[in-house]
Amino acid sequence: MTVLVLGATGKTGRAVVDALAARGARVRAASRTPAPSGIDGIEAVRFDWADPGTWREALRDVDALYVVGPYTEPDRPGLVRDLLAAAPGVGRVVLLSVLGVELLPDAIPMAVWEADVRASGKEWTILRPNWFQQNFGEGFAASLRDEGRLALPAADAVVGFVDTRDIAEVAAAALTEDGHAGQVLVVTGPEALTHAQAVRTLGEAAGRELRYTALTAEQHVEALRAAGLDEGSVAWQRGLFRLIRDGRNAVVTDTVERVTGHPARPLRAYANEHAETWRVPAPAEQ
DSSP states (O other), rough: EEETTTTTTHHHHHHHHHHHHHHOOHHHHHHHOOOOOOSTTTTEEETTOOOOOGGGHHHOOOOOEEEOTTTTOTTTTTTTHHHHHTTOOEEEEEOOOOOOGGOOOOTTTTHHHHHHHHHHHEEEEEEEOBTTTTHTTTTTTTHHHHSSSEEEEEETTTTBBBBBBHHHHHHHHHHHSSSOOOEEEOOOOOEEEEEEHHHHHHHHHHTTEEEEEOOHHHHHHHHHHHEEEEHHHHHHHHHHHHHHHHHOOOOOOOOHHHSSSSOOOOOOHHHHHHHGGGGEEEEOOO
């Protein structure tokens, strides 16, 4: 079986490539700037949502498809539909969506992507994950390391933070096994934590005090605009955090264990693996 993984250099895509390779699948790792993997069974290919001329070669002889949607092309909501139509040989599709998609603004047309996958005539599975644990080690890392704090408009609501490796293993199962077609899988970690609890867990692993500061929604919007985000991205972020404050991300499911056979990874395990990320670098020797 050959699987095309879109967004293969992204948070979930990297892990999906690894999970598929571990299952013995042939993988086409697609990105706009592919680099040779040097690993047997993993072929780096060019794919650009904005350039349909790259699609045909990426899709050649592909049996299954992992779709991370065209976030960078929010004004072209039909791209997922067009890609699926251009892939008659693909029999199975897994789409990365988001928990609460039906309640989010259409600044990112994820609900449209879901509808197009369902209507594609292919075996489809939709993943709706909770917030990624990896956000703490990537997008939020600099603030935590350099300032010792994380400021977000999540109030004291709880979130079932999930490790992207667990999302990837669920995706790999759905792409390579029977029995998952026509399902919407909500993928979460094993526990729901507030951001204050999560940040405390990171600090314990790093051996330093880390703090969470609750922003108002208005303060967060001002910060996003000051950072140069466009209004569509601001609306999307505002919607995501509104869901958290409304308790929509408190859900914890058994999806990871049910599909993969192992329990979902807790945040503490991720924190212990990556503790160096949040430590203050030692001063350089003079």
